[in-house]
Amino acid sequence: xxxxxxxxxxxxxxxxxxxxxxxxxxxxxxxxxxxxxxxxxxxxxxxxxxxxxxxxxxxxxxxxxxxxxxxxxxxxxxxxxxxxxxxxxxxxxxxxxxxxxxxxxxxxxxxxxxxxxxxxxxxxxxxxxxxxxxxxxxxx
Numbered sequence: 798x799x800x801x802x803x804x805x806x807x808x809x810x811x812x813x814x815x816x817x818x819x820x821x822x823x824x825x826x827x828x829x830x831x832x833x834x835x836x837x838x839x840x841x842x843x844x845x846x847x848x849x850x851x852x853x854x855x856x857x858x859x860x861x862x863x864x865x866x867x868x869x870x871x872x873x874x875x876x877x878x879x880x881x882x883x884x885x886x887x888x889x890x891x892x893x894x895x896x897x898x899x900x901x902x903x904x905x906x907x908x909x910x911x912x913x914x915x916x917x918x919x920x921x922x923x924x925x926x927x928x929x930x931x932x933x934x935x936x937x
Contacts (some may be wrong), residue, residue, distance in 0.1 A: 799834065799838065799884070799885070799886045800834060800837050800838065800849075800850075801905060802849075802884050804883070805814075805851075806849065806850040806851065807872075807877050807880045807881055807884065808871075808872050808877060808880075808883060809850050809851060809854055809886065810822040810830055810833055810834075810850050810854070810880040810883065811872035811873075811876040811877045811879065811880035812827065812867075812868050812869075812870070812872050812876070813833060813854045813862050813868060813907075814827070814829045814830045814833075814865065814876065814879060814880060814883075815862075815867050815872065815876050815909070816863070816865040816867040816868035817829045817860060817861075817862040817866070817898075818860030818923065820921075820922070821920065821921045821922065821923060822921075823879060824889060824920065825920055825921055825923060826876070827879055827882065827883060827887065827889050827892075828889050828892035828895075828898070828901075828920055828923065828925065829898065829923075830879065830880060830882075830883035830884075831883060831888055831889060831892035831893065832874065832892055832895050832896060832897065832898055833850060833851050833854065833883075834850075834853075834855045834883055834884065835852060835892075835894065835895060835896050835936055836853040836856070837849060837850075837852070837853050837933050838935045838936060839896060839928075839933045839936055840918065840933075840935050841932055841933040841935070842896070842928060842932065842933065843856075843920060844856075844896065844922045844933075845915055857863070864884065867903035876931065880891055890918065891917040891918025891919065891920060891925040892917070892920070894917065894927045894928075894933075894936045895918070895926055895927050896914070896926065896927065896928055896933070896936075897912070897914055897925070897926040898923045898924060898925045898926065899911065899923070900922040900923050900924070900937050901922075901924060907924035908924070910926075911924065911926050913924040914924075914927065914928060914929075915927055915928075915929065924929055
């Protein structure tokens with residue numbers, strides 16, 4: 798376990814993973830989970846006061862998925878199992894140290910930087926971005 802969490806956190810993480818990346822399959826959802834947990838771990842940038850899964854998911858203007866019917870529906874057992882894997886410490890490149898992601902419209906390429914953050918890589922339609930080296934010491 799890399800952060801403390803409750804059953805409610807597992808459910809919340811599972812639902813945001815699904816809402817943000819259902820079309821990306823299990824691996825895409827796992828990567829979104831990595832970003833959420835990284836935001837809880839990071840005591841830097843705009844994530845200094847993010848101390849829980851709840852704080853990360855509901856941080857204003859971060860995850861568009863919170864407004865989705867996919868987010869509001871109950872998480873399945875399989876989705877909760879995926880969330881538990883992330884909460885136990887599984888990481889997947891390029892989301893390993895990522896704090897941000899977005900999906901460019903259409904078949905557009907990922908920008909090399911996004912809000913001055915460096916591209917870590919792409920998985921299907923999501924581009925993942927990492928902070929500059931040394932900025933967020935808490936990330937593994």
